[in-house]
Amino acid sequence: xxxxxxxxxxxxxxxxxxxxxxxxxEELVDLLAKxxxxxxxxxxxxxxxxxxxxxxxxxxxxGIALPHGKAEGLSGLSGALGISKRxxxxxxLDGEPVYLVFMLVSSPKDSELHLAALKRLAVLLxxxxxxxxxxxxxxxxxASSIIRNYESRLVDLNPGR
Numbered sequence: 001x002x003x004x005x006x007x008x009x010x011x012x013x014x015x016x017x018x019x020x021x022x023x024x025x026e027e028l029v030d031l032l033a034k035x036x037x038x039x040x041x042x043x044x045x046x047x048x049x050x051x052x053x054x055x056x057x058x059x060x061x062x063g064i065a066l067p068h069g070k071a072e073g074l075s076g077l078s079g080a081l082g083i084s085k086r087x088x089x090x091x092x093l094d095g096e097p098v099y100l101v102f103m104l105v106s107s108p109k110d111s112e113l114h115l116a117a118l119k120r121l122a123v124l125l126x127x128x129x130x131x132x133x134x135x136x137x138x139x140x141x142x143a144s145s146i147i148r149n150y151e152s153r154l155v156d157l158n159p160g161r
Contacts, residue, residue: 002113003120003155004148006079006104011035012140016084016101024088025049025067028080028103035080041073045105059092061125063135068104070114077106077113081147083137100134124150 013031018024025046033040048069052058059065080103087097102121106114124130130150137143 001148001151002117003079003124003151004144006077006117007081007102007144007147009140009144011079012081012083012143014083014137014140014143016082016088018082018084018088020089021053021091024082024090024101025053025103028067028082028101031080031082032078032103032105036078039073041071044071044073045069047071048105049103057091057093059090059094059096059098062094062096063087063099063131064125065090065092065098065101066104066118066121067101068114068118070106070108070111072107074105074107074110077104077110077117079104079117081134081143083134083143085135100131120151120155123154127154130154 011031016027018027029042029046033042048071049067052069053067058067082101084099087099090098092098104117133146134143137146
């Protein structure tokens with residue numbers, strides 16, 4: 001249940017306020033900082049996510065972005081999920097706005113865990129119902145429950161995926 005731990009209800013925001021990618025990164029990093037407390041390396045995390053994004057857009061599928069990065073000062077893996085009803089200009093590969101944004105950040109020492117989370121998310125994101133169900137979420141608790149249910153069904157019960 002890796003994704004369930006990473007995307008707990010406290011790290012999910014329904015109704016993102018951001019209108020573009022830069023605002024979005026700030027909004028989600030601030031959500032992570034709020035979870036982690038005063039020692040959160042906000043500037044380093046923001047720089048890591050932006051550096052990764054400069055290499056190639058993480059707007060990977062229709063309506064979905066997966067910004068991620070590794071930064072010193074973090075321990076373990078952290079994540080934030082943002083859901084936008086309006087859509088956010090993201091410079092995605094398909095040129096369309098994004099509605100679901102999964103941000104993952106970790107320390108450089110936790111690369112394997114980081115990669116495991118990306119792989120698990122890829123499996124969930126291949127199911128179009130996952131996208132639809134998350135967009136319909138009316139609370140962070142509901143979104144977290146959806147992630148738990150899909151992860152259990154698609155990944156944990158099918159270890160070869």
